[in-house]
Every structure is written in structure tokens, then in C-alpha cells.
Amino acid sequence: MSSRPPIFGIDLGTTFSLISVLQDGVPVVLPNALGEGLTASAVSVMEDGRVLVGAPARARATTHPERTALAFKRDMGTDRVYDLGGHRFTAPELSALVLQALKHDAEAALGMAIEEAVVTVPAYFDEAQRQATRAAAQIAGLRVDRIINEPTAAALAYGLHERHRELTAVVLDLGGGTFDVTVLELIEGVIEIQSSAGDSRLGGEDFVDLLADRVAARIETSHGGDVRRHPQAWARVREACEQAKRRLSSVETTTVALVELPIGAATADLEIAFTRAEAEEAWAGLLERIRTAVTRALADARRRPEQIDEVLLVGGATRMPCITRLAAQIFGRLPLRHLPPDEAVALGAAVQAALKEGQASLDDMVVTDVAPMTLGVESATAMGSRVVSGLFTPILDRGTVIPVSRVKRFYTMSDGQRMIDVRVFQGEHSLCKDNRLLGRYEISDLPPAPAGAEAVDIRFTYDLNGILEVETTLVSTGRQHAFVVQQTPGRLTPEQIAKAREKMAALKVHPRELLPNTTALARAEALHLELVGAAREELAHAMALFRGALEQENPDLIDACRARLTALLGVLRRGD
Ligand code: AMP
Numbered sequence: 001m002s003s004r005p006p007i008f009g010i011d012l013g014t015t016f017s018l019i020s021v022l023q024d025g026v027p028v029v030l031p032n033a034l035g036e037g038l039t040a041s042a043v044s045v046m047e048d049g050r051v052l053v054g055a056p057a058r059a060r061a062t063t064h065p066e067r068t069a070l071a072f073k074r075d076m077g078t079d080r081v082y083d084l085g086g087h088r089f090t091a092p093e094l095s096a097l098v099l100q101a102l103k104h105d106a107e108a109a110l111g112m113a114i115e116e117a118v119v120t121v122p123a124y125f126d127e128a129q130r131q132a133t134r135a136a137a138q139i140a141g142l143r144v145d146r147i148i149n150e151p152t153a154a155a156l157a158y159g160l161h162e163r164h165r166e167l168t169a170v171v172l173d174l175g176g177g178t179f180d181v182t183v184l185e186l187i188e189g190v191i192e193i194q195s196s197a198g199d200s201r202l203g204g205e206d207f208v209d210l211l212a213d214r215v216a217a218r219i220e221t222s223h224g225g226d227v228r229r230h231p232q233a234w235a236r237v238r239e240a241c242e243q244a245k246r247r248l249s250s251v252e253t254t255t256v257a258l259v260e261l262p263i264g265a266a267t268a269d270l271e272i273a274f275t276r277a278e279a280e281e282a283w284a285g286l287l288e289r290i291r292t293a294v295t296r297a298l299a300d301a302r303r304r305p306e307q308i309d310e311v312l313l314v315g316g317a318t319r320m321p322c323i324t325r326l327a328a329q330i331f332g333r334l335p336l337r338h339l340p341p342d343e344a345v346a347l348g349a350a351v352q353a354a355l356k357e358g359q360a361s362l363d364d365m366v367v368t369d370v371a372p373m374t375l376g377v378e379s380a381t382a383m384g385s386r387v388v389s390g391l392f393t394p395i396l397d398r399g400t401v402i403p404v405s406r407v408k409r410f411y412t413m414s415d416g417q418r419m420i421d422v423r424v425f426q427g428e429h430s431l432c433k434d435n436r437l438l439g440r441y442e443i444s445d446l447p448p449a450p451a452g453a454e455a456v457d458i459r460f461t462y463d464l465n466g467i468l469e470v471e472t473t474l475v476s477t478g479r480q481h482a483f484v485v486q487q488t489p490g491r492l493t494p495e496q497i498a499k500a501r502e503k504m505a506a507l508k509v510h511p512r513e514l515l516p517n518t519t520a521l522a523r524a525e526a527l528h529l530e531l532v533g534a535a536r537e538e539l540a541h542a543m544a545l546f547r548g549a550l551e552q553e554n555p556d557l558i559d560a561c562r563a564r565l566t567a568l569l570g571v572l573r574r575g576d
Contacts, residue, residue, distance in 0.1 A: 007357050008117040009349025010102060011150070012095060012133065014073040014177030014203060015316070017041050018346035019102040019117070021110075022359065027157060027350035029343050032105040033515040038342060039102055041176075043094050044068040045084040050510045052518065053101040059522035062529060065235040069094050071205055074177045076136075077128030087507075092132045092492060093500055096139035100504070103142060104512055116143040118353040120345050122178040123149035123372045124198035126426055127438050127468055134467075135492040139500045146356055147465040150175075151182035152193055152369050153348030154314040156355075157339055159191050167309035168194075172294070172327055172335070173345070175315040177203035181294045183301035183308070195300035195399050196372045197293045202286060204245075204317030210282045211241040215256055215272055225264035233262045236529060248276045249319045259532045269532075280322045287326055294330055300399050311335035314344045371462055374398045378423040378432045380413060387413060392425055392432045395460045407459040409475070411452045419444045420456055422483075424470055441483040443472055517550060520562050523569055535572055542568050 009020045009027070016038040020029045029037040034055055044057035045067045052060065061068045067085040075091035082089045089097075103114050121133050130147055137144035151171040158169070166187050173180040180198035184191055215237050219227050228234050240256045247254040253275050260267040280287075298305060311327050313335045318324070327335045339347065375396045380389035395408050412420065420443040427435025446454055455475040462468050471482045492500070510518060524543050531539060546561040 005112050007353035008114055009353045010117045010119045011346035012119055014071050014175055017098050019106045020346040020350035022350045022354040027347040029346055030106040030109050033512040041098050042070050043097050045087045050508045052510045053097050056519040056522035059526045062235045062239045062526045065231045071177055076132040092136040095136035099140035118146045118349050119144050120150045120153045120349050121147055122200055123151050123180045123196035124200045135497055138497050148352050150345045151180050154344040155184050155191050156351040157344045157348035158312055159186050169310040170308050171312045173314040174317040175203050176205050181297040183297050193369045195297045197297035199293055202289055206286055207283055208242045208245055212238045218272055223263045223268050230262050248279050252276050305331045313337050314341055316342050369402050371396055371400045371402050373426050374428055375426050390432050392430055392435055402462045403464050405461040407457050409455050409457050412454045415451050416448045418446050520565050
């Protein structure tokens with residue numbers, strides 16, 4: 001046994017995050033301060049400046065939308081700044097708070113320090129988004145040497161069960177904010193990723209948005225006001241639609257009920273019924289985007305749907321019957337769901353963490369991965385006397401097995417050319433303007449030479465984490481330069497990370513051990529907004545008793561009142 005703490009697996013999700021570890025050869029999800037495996041990826045700043053992370057923060061999205069951030073994973077790799085009641089955070093900082101909460105809770109559950117983790121990202125995350133994820137871990141004080149793609153992690157968790165079968169499988173991962181589709185082969189415990197495709201801006205949240213848009217349209221027709229103008233009202237509509245979407249996974253008809261919803265200067269009580277068929281009609285465009293990504297991943301892997309032995313569904317949003325149906329239509333078979341869809345990625349991350357540690361129980365497991373997007377440089381070509389520039393020349397094609405290192409040679413275009421501008425892009429379009437600029441570097445002071453006589457070798461090295469290193473060598477002199485991507489939006493320098501760490505250390509984080517109390521109150525407040533009449537009064541009474549117990553600081557009374565309040569929340573929610 002090693003005395004070093006184990007490496008943990010973290011699924012940093014759009015809606016929920018999880019931390020896991022391999023215990024006795026089996027990956028397990030560790031409970032948070034609420035005793036739950038799923039920690040809401042939500043941050044809210046309380047009126048006294050304390051920062052809440054997890055379920056109570058998520059509950060405050062309806063009561064305090066201007067102080068609460070959700071789904072910030074979608075802004076990883078961008079410069080967006082969230083202002084939560086005067087406290088400003090970037091997406092990596094918000095993610096760092098979630099990572100810190102996971103780390104803290106798991107440390108409390110296990111009684112040991114957590115130093116290192118393997119963190120998962122959508123396969124379709126680009127360079128900037130991966131760098132931002134790394135930065136988040138650094139800000140949270142976690143060492144993250146290894147980032148793995150979510151479907152790869154799911155396949156690893158799955159592979160653990162199917163170690164002795166040979167098969168080609170597809171992983172469809174529809175989370176809160178992203179969609180990934182991956183084709184992989186599993187042979188005697190070796191998992192080989194054949195292709196990955198996806199859409200980093202398509203997830204369960206978009207299904208909610210489309211329902212919420214319909215609700216807004218109906219409100220506009222019936223009451224003549226734009227509910228989006230009122231942040232709290234809009235947050236309540238979205239939350240009611242989130243719940244309706246989930247109910248529609250098991251029932252055919254549901255009602256979005258909103259009482260005393262502010263619309264313009266007045267309020268209204270609303271009941272809007274949805275059938276599953278209506279919802280699916282609203283989602284037709286999203287389902288089509290999913291189909292397109294699946295088709296692309298199959299084409300990249302040179303597989304026909306009938307050559308796929310198993311279809312594995314991952315991510316909470318694959319619980320929607322329309323997703324199962326779509327998968328069945330495309331592949332001609334019902335998908336498998338051996339593992340809890342919310343946990344598969346985290347479980348696989350724990351397997352990867354154990355592989356990194358070299359745990360003996362996993363000796364016969366190996367995983368390979370592929371580059372999800374094409375990487376290349378800008379080039380120009382001469383057409384007669386004209387020079388056409390802005391062309392994208394790939395160096396690493398998407399689907400290349402990683403880690404990989406490839407080199408391509410480029411020549412000067414004019415006599416006496418003194419400078420070469422190396423501009424690195426990521427994407428699938430033939431013109432650079434349609435792809436994403438990752439970084440640039442100027443090779444200057446070229447020795448004077450006729451056009452085409454001087455050349456530069458550009459080497460791309462793509463590591464297992466999906467992080468790119470670029471190296472240029474001037475052929476005539478052997479002068480080399482390795483450069484890091486600098487223009488990526490949202491990329492943090494070591495100084496910025498150090499600063500962010502200081503900022504996090506100075507924050508007053510709400511004590512995690514008080515989380516059950518805060519969560520019960522936050523959930524009660526959110527539900528209170530939705531109720532009327534006797535139910536509202538009953539809830540207000542239970543909340544008052546609980547607040548009284550908290551003021552008295554009487555632990556037994558606090559526990560009893562919280563249990564009563566939590567039970568009542570369950571009853572009232574069911575009656576919704
Ligand atoms: P994940 O990021 O994998 O945790 O996925 C969370 C997403 O799954 C969110 O968009 C949830 O709304 C969605 N989800 C969870 N449970 C259900 C359900 N029963 N029906 C539909 N969507 C669900």
C-alpha cells in the first residue's frame with residue numbers, strides 16, 4: 001500500500017459535479033456535505049458576502065438570480081465576468097469554487113487530504129476550454145496532470161464491466177450543457193477511441209430554454225408582457241420548465257404552474273399544460289443537431305450504424321425518452337444503460353485516476369484517445385501574380401490518435417522575406433476566418449533569400465490531455481522556438497492564477513458543515529414563491545420554527561425542525 005493519498009476522479013459538470021475514487025477495485029462516488037453524490041455546479045453570494053456552493057446556491061437561482069451563477073461551464077474559455085452582488089468572478093473561478101467544495105466534502109468524508117485529481121471535460125472542449133479547466137483546478141489548489149474526455153471516462157467505467165468482451169460501442173453523452181458522441185472499440189480491456197464529435201453548446205439546458213420560450217410566448221399572448229424582462233420571474237419560469245422537462249421523461253402530460261408571477265407591473269397565476277409530444281415538437285431542431293453529430297462521428301470512424309454493437313447513454317438528459325428513441329432509430333437497437341447516467345463519467349474518472357497511479361487491479365486496461373478537432377496554421381498560395389492568403393492548412397487532422405507529434409514544412413513566398421507569421425487555428429473550415437485562432441508567433445530576422453529558398457518546420461505536439469504545443473524550426477539556421485497559445489480568450493497566466501488563488505482565499509465561504517441547514521432554508525424559500533393559500537402558510541410556519549431553532553443554537557431542536565421542514569418540502573413538491 002502506498003502512503004500517498006489516492007488520485008481522485010472529478011466530473012466537473014454543467015449542472016452537477018461529482019468526485020469519486022477507486023476503493024477495493026471498484027469506483028465509488030463520494031458523498032458531499034449533504035450526503036448526496038451530486039453537487040450542484042452553482043455558486044451564490046449571500047447578502048452578508050458569504051459564498052454558497054452546491055444545492056443551496058442552486059435553490060437561490062430563483063429567489064436571488066442576480067446573486068447566483070449556474071451553467072458557467074459554458075463560459076469556460078471565454079472572458080465573461082459574472083457579477084454576483086458586486087463580487088466579480090470568471091468561469092474558472094466559479095468552477096474552482098465547485099472543485100474546492102468537492103475537495104472539502106470528500107476530505108471530510110474520507111478523513112484524508114486530497115491533492116491530485118483527474119478531471120473530465122467534454123471531448124469537444126477546445127484548447128481554451130481545457131486550459132480554463134486546468135486553471136480552475138489550480139485555483140482550487142488541486143494538482144491536475146491529467147484531463148480526460150467525458151465519453152472516454154464513461155467508456156472506462158463501462159469497460160471495467162465488459163473487460164472480456166470485444167465490441168464496437170458508441171457513447172452518447174447529453175449533459176446539462178454539452179453533447180458528445182464517441183465511437184470506441186473495446187478489445188480485451190483495451191479501449192480505443194475511434195472518433196469523437198459533438199456540440200459544446202447543446203445540452204439539457206437548451207431543452208429547458210425551448211420550453212421556457214414557449215411559456216414566455218403564451219404569457220405574452222395571454223397577458224401581453226415579456227416575462228424575460230424580470231430576472232426573478234424569468235428564473236422561476238426556467239426552473240418550472242426544468243421540473244416539467246424532467247416530469248415529461250416519465251409522464252405524457254404535465255403542467256407548468258406559476259403563482260403570483262410578476263408580469264409587467266402586475267402579477268398573474270398561470271397554469272400551462274404541456275404534452276410530451278408538444279415538447280418534442282419544440283425540441284425537433286435540437287434532436288436534429290444530435291443526429292448530425294452522431295452521423296459525423298460514425299463517418300469519421302468509418303462505421304455504419306449496424307456495425308455498432310452497443311450504444312451507451314451517459315448524462316442526465318439521456319433520460320428523456322426522445323433521446324432513447326433517436327438512438328434506437330439511428331442504430332436499430334435499444335441503448336444500454338448499465339451505469340447510472342449521472343455517475344458514469346465520474347466513475348470512469350476514478351478508473352483513469354487509478355490507472356495513472358498504476359493500480360495493480362487494473363493491469364489489463366489501456367485507453368487511447370483522439371484529437372477532437374483539426375489543428376493547423378494559416379497559409380497562403382500564389383495564383384498567377386496574386387497571393388491568396390487566409391487558407392487553413394491542417395497539421396493534425398481530427399480523429400488522429402493522441403498523444404501525437406506531426407511536423408509540416410512551409411516555404412517563404414517572396415524574395416527577401418524577413419518574417420513568417422505563424423498563426424495557429426483550430427476548426428474544420430477551409431478558411432482561417434471561420435476557425436478559431438489559438439495563438440500566433442512571428443519568426444523574424446530571416447536571412448535574406450529568394451522566395452521559396454527559406455523554410456520553416458512547424459511541429460504540433462498534442463498530449464494526452466488534449467493540450468497543444470507548437471514548435472517552429474527555421475530550416476537554414478536550425479533556430480527553434482516553442483510557443484504556447486497566447487491569444488486564447490480566457491487563458492490565465494501563472495500570475496493571474498496566483499491572484500485568483502489569493503482572491504479565493506480571501507472569500508468568506510459558507511461553512512460546509514452548515515450546508516444541510518442552509519440548503520433546507522434555501523429550498524423552502526424557493527418553494528414558498530411557488531405556493532399559495534394553506535400550503536404556503538404551512539411552509540412559512542415550518543420555516544419560522546426552523547429559524548427559531550437556529551437562533552437558539554439548540555442542535556437537537558435544529559435537527560428536529562430541519563427534518564420536519566425537509567419532509568414538508570417533499571410533500572408539498574409532490575403536490576405540485
Ligand atoms: P449532467 O450534466 O450529466 O448532470 O446532466 C444534467 C442534465 O440532465 C440537466 O440538464 C438535467 O435537466 C437533465 N436531467 C436530469 N434528470 C432528467 C430527467 N429525468 N429527464 C430529463 N432530463 C434530466
